[in-house]
Amino acid sequence: MRIDVLGPVRARRDDGAPVALGGPRHREVLARLVAAEGRMVTTDTLVTDLWPDPPVRAVGALRTFVAALRRALEPDRPPRTPPRLLVTEGPGYALRLPRADVDAHRFQDALDRARRDPGAVTGLGTELAAWRGAAYADVTGAAWARRERARLEELRLEGVELRARLLLASGDGADLVADLGAHAAEHPWREPAWELLARALHRAGRRADALATLRRARTTLADRLGLDPGPGLRRLETDLLHDAAPAEGAHTAWTAPGVPLGPRTTVALARTLALAGGDALVRSRRDRLAAVRAAERTGDPALTARVIGAYDVPAVWTRADDPEQSRALVAAAERTLAGLGPDAPAALRARLLAAIAVESRSADLTAPERDHARRAAHRAEELARSLADPALLAHALNGVFLHSFTRPGRAADRDATGAELLDLATRHDLPAFAVLGRLVRLQSASALGDLDAAAVHADAADRLAATAEAPLVPVLTGWFRARAAADRSTAPGGPTAADVAARYRAAEDALRTSGMPGLHRGLFPLALLGLRLLHDRPAPTDPRLDWGPYHPWTRPLVLLAQNRPDEARTALTAAPDPPPDHLQEALWSLTAHAAARLADRTAATRAATALRAARTEHAGAATGMLTLGPVARYLREAEECAGEEAGAPG
Incomplete structure (x- = not known):
């Protein structure tokens, strides 16, 4: 079987005979799976891609198209045997063809070979x-x-x-x-x-x-x-x-x-692709690193500095999507700074320092690495202000924002940074950073429990995204609206917990294919756990849930829900301090809640000490995407367990 998409979509057998693929929708389904390059595409994504306003029976129609394509691609497949080419995988479909059998993939591979070997x-x-x-x-x-x-x-x-x-x-x-x-x-x-x-x-x-x-x-x-x-x-x-x-x-x-x-x-x-999200975002990361390495091979540090600094794509999340690549980029920026020397132009130094700050987002950074990145962010800000360069200042402020999670309870500080970003971007026509400013302010208002203000920022971010061609923004604001529904579910007349869970699941489906694994992994189970805590229910115990990087802090409550208190105590003792990121208040609150349930005074004291500065905020809500409810609830539980006077100074 051969599939060609470099031109009108068509399929041919090995002997060159054409394959009747059906109507336009059939060819579009096949084409969308080709574009995924073997990766699974969820049913919801396919429906959204096929119909801007999906009809009621869209999923059924999609299944009909898939069944017809399977018959066309494998006409000799015996009944009741699984397909080999267009397969069902998880909540979607994938196309399993060798890359040599798809013209777009053959072309890309030939280009990659020629980049490496002139003989190709x-x-x-x-x-x-x-x-x-x-x-x-x-x-x-x-x-x-x-x-x-x-x-x-x-x-x-x-x-x-x-x-x-x-x-x-x-x-x-x-x-x-x-x-x-x-x-x-x-x-x-x-x-x-x-x-x-x-x-x-x-x-x-x-x-x-x-x-x-x-x-x-x-x-x-x-x-x-x-x-x-x-x-x-x-x-x-x-x-x-x-x-x-x-x-x-x-x-x-x-x-x-x-x-x-x-x-x-x-x-x-790469910068243009990054703003598109999904597969394009994944490719942009790859292309960016290739460009930086190519620039370094020229031996020109000024060129390398410009290439590193040119990728000023805003970042709103404190976990990198590709930690290994982020480390490589930070190392390249550090080498370039050293190569430029102390007399390098201030603008080049500022861009390199901003890149170091923005890329230093891995959860496994050491304390000295975090301190170094935070200093880089503030030095980039100082240089950008001295140069009166608004685009450079916006990039530097992005780094300042990402390193403002040094301790719980700093939502107001982050809101001030978001307000300056928004003002700067509005005055100097920097649409991508205007979106970032709105999202930062959305997160900060969410953390402070001001859902009306957060909703205003969410709506404005969506409007900006429509003109700035930033399709990832509605993914994030969709999560915020699910988070807001979770908050309302505890009030009379609000949505039911089941309704909120369905909203979180829809938001999760959109996030799955966004190209942001650093944001995606573990977020959906954590949102469900927060929803259950809001309704005083035990943690979810479905073994299929991937808790991702949040496993150490959620495991004690999952074990308690399974009636395994001894193992829960062991897990609570093993849980480290949460990293300083968007979810630190949430993870400390989980520690406080588990400590109160298990009467662990040591863990309760640690949690209470960390949470006091955030007593007026909402746990997990600094993400703008989920909530565990007010921090004050968990702080009170921890202080009572620790035998401390409520409201004792931190």
């Missing part, structure tokens, strides 16, 4: 020639398809330029002039296209035409974008004027092996 240029040319038009050309109107088309088109353009660069570097390429001329005319803002065309003309013995091309590039960039040519184009023009063109494939300041578009372009693409 022939295979890249073969896959570029196989494109039949825009990716997913017949899937119109779907947001996911628009994102995939844009991503694959960017990779196609990179592939065209990489192939040309490799052929020129090998001594070939004089016959590329016509193709590169069309490429530059179609994409006049891409400096590598002009550079490669000029090199190909020079290779063909047409030095005057090469110079004319570079001058046309200068005029085009100035007229259309108001930009001067980059250093690579300027250097090539100078060399050609002196009839001393550099060797084909020589590196300019913005190019490096494996990143033919240059690290600057790759980071710009």
Whole structure:
């Protein structure tokens, strides 16, 4: 079986015979699963992607499409035997095809090989020639398809330029002039296209035409974008004027092996992808690190600093989605700071320091590492203020916010940071940071129990997200609305606990495919536990629940719900102090509650000491996504267990 999506969606058998896939919806389901590259796509995601306003029987219709696709893809599969290609997995479906059997995957793999090995240029040319038009050309109107088309088109353009660069570097390429001329005319803002065309003309013995091309590039960039040519184009023009063109494939300041578009372009693409979420967010993290490593290989620390600092995507959560990569980025920023030396431009130092602060979010950071990151955040803020650079200051304040969880009870401080971010972003047209400011203020109002104010910020964040193309924002605000419903469920006439659990489950389904594992893992069980505590019920004991990083603090209550008090005491004793992040008040409150249930005065004293500064806040609500109820309840339990006077100073 072969599936092609680089053009209209189609399937063919090994002998080339076409497969009748059915109507447009059938092809869109297949295409969406191809885009997931073997990963499971939930039923809810498929329904949302197929229908902006799903009909009542949408899930049933989806199952009908899947059944028809299975018959088309495996017509000879015996009855009552499980499918091998389009499989059911968990709450959704996945396509199990070798990457070589899907044209989009073959193309991406060929591009990756050519980045690493110039000898793979022939295979890249073969896959570029196989494109039949825009990716997913017949899937119109779907947001996911628009994102995939844009991503694959960017990779196609990179592939065209990489192939040309490799052929020129090998001594070939004089016959590329016509193709590169069309490429530059179609994409006049891409400096590598002009550079490669000029090199190909020079290779063909047409030095005057090469110079004319570079001058046309200068005029085009100035007229259309108001930009001067980059250093690579300027250097090539100078060399050609002196009839001393550099060797084909020589590196300019913005190019490096494996990143033919240059690290600057790759980071710009990664930043755009990050705001899209989902698979695009996962890819953006990968592309960003590749660009930083490519920049480091040039040996130019100023270039590396610009590449690291260019990825100023706002971050609202205190746990990294990829801790290993975050450590690699922090290490690269530290090396670059050292390479620049003490006399480096303040703007470069500020961006590197802000990057260190934002990326230092792993829960396993040591205390000295956290202190270092917090100092980096405040030093970046100082430098940004001295430079009067609003975009840089917004990025620095993001780092300050992420390191404001040094102890429980600092919601008011974070709200002040959020208010400054919002004001700064509004005055200087920084929409992504305006969204961040709204989300920070939403979290802070939620922590303080002011749900009306939090709802105002949630609504405003949704409106901003619609214009800033930030689809992750409704995922977060959906969780807030479930959290608000949980709070109302304890009041007469409020939603039932079952209704709230259903809202949390819907929010969980949206979060599952968001590309944010650092936020996702363990959050849903913790929300359910908070809901049960609000209604004075025991912890959920479903063994399928993945408590993720919160397991040490939830386990005592789960064991108590299973009537295993001795094991619960052991687990409570083993639970460490919670890390200083969004959920520290919640985890300390769980410790306090378990200590009171088990009459453990030592644990109760620890919890009471930590929680006193947060007595006016709501446990877990600093996330803006769940709540365990007022901290005061858990503080009172801990103080009574510890035999302390209620309200004793911390």
